[in-house]
Amino acid sequence: MPRPLHLNPDRLFPADPATRAIARALYESVAGLPIISPHGHTDPAWFAGNAAFGNATELLLVPDHYVFRMLYSQGIALEQLGVGNPGVDPRAAWRLFAGHYHLFRGTPSRLWLDWVFAEVFGLTTRLDADTADSHYDSITAALATDGFRPRALFDRFGIEVIATTESPLDTLAHHQSILNDNRAGRWQGKVITAYRPDAVIDPDHEDFRANLARFSELSGEDCFSWQGYLAAHRRRRADFKAVGATSSDHGHPTAQTTNLSSPDAEALFHRISRSQATAADAELFRAQMLTEMAAMSLDDGLVMQIHPGSFRNHNAQLFARLGRDKGADIPTRTDFVHALKPLLDRFGNESALSIILFTLDETAYARELAPLAGHYPCLKLGPAWWFHDSPEGMRRFRRATTETAGFANTVGFNDDTRAFLSIPARHDVARRIDCSVLAELVAEHQLEDWEAAELAHDLTSTLVRKAYRL
C-alpha cells in the first residue's frame, strides 16, 4: 500500500505546545505575504520564453545538485541520473531516484520536494520505488499543461520579484524581453538580474582570457587595459541596472580584500591579463577587485553580496569528466576579520555602502560576522547559505548572530536556487524557522508577542526590501 503524503500544518514548529502555539500564530501572520527573492539562480529564459518545462527528471532531478550529490555519495553513477548524459531514459533515472528517496530523510531536499509533490502537483502518496512511475507520469503530464508554464507558476507562487544572476558576458536579452512584455502589458512578473562578474574577475577561471575578450566586445571597452577593464565593469553594471539589477554578487574562494595603489593595481592587472597568473597574484587580484567593486557600488548604488569560502570542483576526476557544478564544491574555513580589513579601512564607515556577507563556515557567525555587522554601518549578514539553508542551519544562524548583531543587521531570506518549483517551499521553511526562533524568545519572555510579530514581518519583507533596495 502506498504511503500517504501529508504536509502537517505544524511542521518545523517547536514541540513544546505553548511555544508551538506562539510559532503558529506568528507564522499565520506572514504565511500569505508575497515572496521576495532577491538572490537566486533561476533561468530568465524560462520567464522570457514561457516554454513548458520538460519531464519530471529533466526539471526536478538533473539540475538539482543537492539531490544528485547524495545519490552519488551512495554509489549511483551521475550518468545514470541523466547528469551530463542527455541520452538517459528519464523514466529510468526517475525510478533510480525514487528507489533511493529514503536517503533524503532528515534533509531539506526532502522537505522541499515533498512540498513540490504535494502542493504543486497535488500528489497524495510518498515517492518510493512503488510510486515512481505514477509520480513521474503525473508530474510530466502536469508540466505539459498551461498552468505549469513558468509564468503561470510564478503568478501562482505569489512572487513579487525575483532576481536571477548573470555574468557580465550575458547579453541580458531575456531580461529585456521580459521588460518589454511587462511594458506591453503582456505579463506583470518582475524578474530582475544581479551582476556576478566572477568569470571576468577570477584569473583561475579556465576561460579567463577568452572571457576578457568577450567582455571587451560586449562593453565596447579594451578589457586588456586596466582602465578599460574598469570602465567595462562600470558600463555593464549600468546595463544590469537598466534591466532592474540592484545588487552585485561575488563568489570568491576567500573573503580576502586589498587596497592597492592605482599603479600597483594596474601592474597586477597587466600580469594577470597577459599570462597564467600565479596563485598569489590571482588571490591578490580577486582581493583588489572586491575593493574596486565596493568603490563602484558607492557610485551606482548596487548592493554588494560576498559569497566566499567554497572550494569549487574538489573532485578532480569528476570535474575532468563532467565539468562544474556537479555537487563537488566543499566549504572551507573562512576568515573575515583580517580578510575584510583593507576594504573596511577604506569604506567601512560609509552608510551609503551596503555589503551583505555570507559564509559556509558557521564558526564565523558568532565570532566574526555578528561582531563585524554589529559595528560597521556598511555590513549586513546574509542568511544561512547553501549547506546551511536548512532548519538546523537557520536555527544556528539566528542563535549565533542575534545576540550581537540583532535582527536589523540581517537581510531576510534568500532561496538562492535554480530549482524554481521549490522556491515557495524554501521561503516557507525560512518563515517557519524564523517564527519558531521568535516563538522561543517569546516563550522565554525575552520578547513580547507584538514585538515578535513585528520582527516576523521584518524578516519576511521589510528587511529584504531595505537591504536589497527593492
Next chain:
Amino acid sequence: MPRPLHLNPDRLFPADPATRAIARALYESVAGLPIISPHGHTDPAWFAGNAAFGNATELLLVPDHYVFRMLYSQGIALEQLGVGNPGVDPRAAWRLFAGHYHLFRGTPSRLWLDWVFAEVFGLTTRLDADTADSHYDSITAALATDGFRPRALFDRFGIEVIATTESPLDTLAHHQSILNDNRAGRWQGKVITAYRPDAVIDPDHEDFRANLARFSELSGEDCFSWQGYLAAHRRRRADFKAVGATSSDHGHPTAQTTNLSSPDAEALFHRISRSQATAADAELFRAQMLTEMAAMSLDDGLVMQIHPGSFRNHNAQLFARLGRDKGADIPTRTDFVHALKPLLDRFGNESALSIILFTLDETAYARELAPLAGHYPCLKLGPAWWFHDSPEGMRRFRRATTETAGFANTVGFNDDTRAFLSIPARHDVARRIDCSVLAELVAEHQLEDWEAAELAHDLTSTLVRKAYRL
C-alpha cells in the same frame, strides 16, 4: 498608549513546563545570594568619592559600547550619541537611543537595560520614542538623589565584593581611600583591584615606552633594565595585593606563551624597550611575559586570568578619530593547544598555580579548553565572555564544556562590566541560565534534583570564592 514594562518572573527558563518548574526552584535557591564580582571594570573613583552619577545619557548610553556599537551599525553617528563628544545635548542623544531601542530585541543589552529601568528606577513603561523624555527625566532625577549614589546602590545590590581592574600605572589612591573608609567604619563595601599590566607589557601599545618611564617612577625600579622591569612588576603586584587584589589579568591578541632562557629574555627586552618592536618581537615578548607572570603568581598567589583573541581597534578611521574602546574590537580565531604549551611545560602540573582561561572563539570550548582544563591542575575555564555573555552564549558554554571538564573546572560568573547599574541584571541572567541548564540535566535524569541544587550554589558562590581566592 505606552507599552507596559514587566519583567516576567520566569524569564529565560526553558519553555517545557516540567523543566521550567525545576529551573524555577533551583533559581529560587540562589536568587538571593550576594553578588560576588571577581572581574570587572567599574571605576573605583565612584565608590571612593561617592559623587552622584550625572544624567541618563552620561551613565547609561555614552559609556556602553554594547549599546552604541549597535546604533552605529545602523548608521547613527557616534558623536550624536555623545561618544567622544561631551558637548552633545544629553536629552537629544537619549531620544535618538530611545527611538532605536527596538534594535536591541533579542540581545542581552535589552535584558540588562529593561532590568535597570524596571528594578533600579521603577519605570513601568517600555523605552521608545514616546517615552524617551519621561524616562530621561525619571532616571536623571533619581540619579540626583542620595539613594542612587554609588555606595547606596552597591549596598542595595547586595554586592559582597567587587573587583575593579587597574593598570600598574594606577596609584591605587581610590582603593586606598575606600579601604580607609572601611577601616574607619564609614562604609563597609568591599572594592578590590586586579593587576592588569597590558599597558607595560604590550610593545604595540601606542604609549609603551612612556608607560615604562611612568612604571619606573611608580615602582622605584629601572624599568628599562630586564631585572628592574621584573622587580617593578613584583613590587606593584605587592601594592595591588595590599589593597585586596587576588588576581592579575592579561588581555593579549593571542594566547601565545613562550619560555625563553633568561639571557634570551633579557636580550628581547633590550630590543623592545629601546626601539619600535617588530611584530614578531612584540608577540614573543607578550608570550614570555605570560610565563613570567605565572612564575610570579606561584610566588605571590595572585590568580592569573588570560583574555586573549580580541582584534582591538579594528576600525582604523574610527580609532584615528575617537581612540580605543569604541565598539570596534572583533574576535579572532584563537589557538590554545599549541600556544599555551610552553607555559604548561614549565608550570602545568603546579596545583598551587591557578590560571583562568577565557575565549571569544567558542570553537575552542569543546575542542581545546575543556580537554585542557579537564586535565591540567592549574587551568580553569572562565565564563562565556563579552559577545558570548548572553543567554545563548552561556548555554553554548555549558553544553560544550561540562561533559569534558565538569562544573568544578569552571569559576562561576564574571560580569566584566563598567555598566554598574546592570551588574545585578547580569548576575541574574547567569543564575537563570545556569539553573536552566541544570534543570535540563535533571529533566533528562542525568542529575538528581539535590545534586543540581548543590551545583547551582557552587556556580553562584563556592566556585567563585575558590577560583578567585576570595
Next chain:
Amino acid sequence: MPRPLHLNPDRLFPADPATRAIARALYESVAGLPIISPHGHTDPAWFAGNAAFGNATELLLVPDHYVFRMLYSQGIALEQLGVGNPGVDPRAAWRLFAGHYHLFRGTPSRLWLDWVFAEVFGLTTRLDADTADSHYDSITAALATDGFRPRALFDRFGIEVIATTESPLDTLAHHQSILNDNRAGRWQGKVITAYRPDAVIDPDHEDFRANLARFSELSGEDCFSWQGYLAAHRRRRADFKAVGATSSDHGHPTAQTTNLSSPDAEALFHRISRSQATAADAELFRAQMLTEMAAMSLDDGLVMQIHPGSFRNHNAQLFARLGRDKGADIPTRTDFVHALKPLLDRFGNESALSIILFTLDETAYARELAPLAGHYPCLKLGPAWWFHDSPEGMRRFRRATTETAGFANTVGFNDDTRAFLSIPARHDVARRIDCSVLAELVAEHQLEDWEAAELAHDLTSTLVRKAYRL
C-alpha cells in the same frame, strides 16, 4: 543516609512529554538488539584467557583515562589513584575516587559508571565517600565469581561481535586462541581484530626503528626497504584478515594525505627509515601511507578508519614520568578539505573503497565532513568521538551532519573503549540519543514515525554491518 541509585528508564529522552513518548517507543524497538562493536580497545587476552578481573580499582579506575584525568585536573596525584603505581593500596585509591565522584556530574563517565554499578553489580546506592568501602567490596567480590569473568560478561552483554585493535607487531595469538575455542565449540563469542599500524608508520614514534626491525621479523620481509616494507603491510593485513579483521585504523596527528610518485615515496622512506626524520618528512610519510593503505584496502577489502587531530602526550612532564595515554591528549583544529584531496584525487570515486572519517574538531562536521561524505562514494562519517562521545556531543554530531550527509553516510556507534564493563552503557547512551534526535524530527513533522523506526534500526544495526562489512 546513603543516596539511592536508580536509573530512570526515561533518561536522556527529551523533556517535552509528546517527544519523550516518541523517543521511548523508538528506543524500545532497538533496546534489545545485540551489541555490534566494530571499533574498540578491549584486550583480546581477556577473552582468550578468561581470567577473573582483579579488584574494583584495577578494573574501573586505573585504566580509565576519562576518570583519572578529571581527578588529576582537580589536584589529585595520579600515583595516588594507582596510575603508573602498581603498589598503590587499591582500597585507598578507590576511596579517593569515591570521595570525588561528584566531580563527574554532567559527564558521560557518570552515566557509564552509574550503569555499571547498577546494572552489572546490582548496587542500589550512589557512590560517595560513605559508600566507598561497600561498593569496593561488593564489586571486588563479584569480580571473583565465574559470572563476572570476561566471557560470561560478553555473553550477558549480548555482544554479537567486538573488534579489538592491534598493532602489526602483535602476534595475534589471543585472537587465534579465541578462534580455536570458537571452532572447538568451547565458546561462541566473536572477537575480531583491526589493523592499526601507527607504530610502524609514524616516524615520530619513540620506538619507530626498533618497530621496523620487529615488523621485519614478524612479516618475514625486509622492512628497511620500501618494497619490503609495503609487502610486510600486505602480509600482516592478510594475517589480520585471517583472524577476522574487516578494518584498519589510523591515528595520525592530522588528516594529511599525499600521493607521491613511487621513486619519491621510496626516497622518502629511505630517509625516514635510516635517520631521525624531520618534522616535514614525518608528516609527509604519514600522509603518503594513508594513500598506500587506501590502495591496499582496494585490494584486500579492509575498511579504513582515520582518527586524526589528537595532540598526543601534551603534558611533557607527565609523559616523561608516566608515559603515554595518561589523559593528556588534546584535540586540535583539523582540516579535511585540503588534507584529503590527494588521496581523493586518486581514489575518491571508488565505490569499492570505504573510508570512515572521525574528528575531534566539531567545526568540521557541517563545514567539511558532511559535504565530503555527502558527495564522495568512498567516504563515511564515524560517530562522535572521544571527548564528543556524550549526549551533547552526539546531538551536535547528528544535528550538524544529517541535513547534508543524511543518515546513510554515517556508520552507527563505536564504543571505542577499553572499559569493557561500560560497553553496554555506551551503546545504550547512543541508542537513547539517536532515538531522541529522531523523535524530535518526528515531533516536528520532518519524519513519519515509521521512517524514524527504520532509521533507529539502521543506526543500531544495518549501517554498522554494512559500513564495517560485518
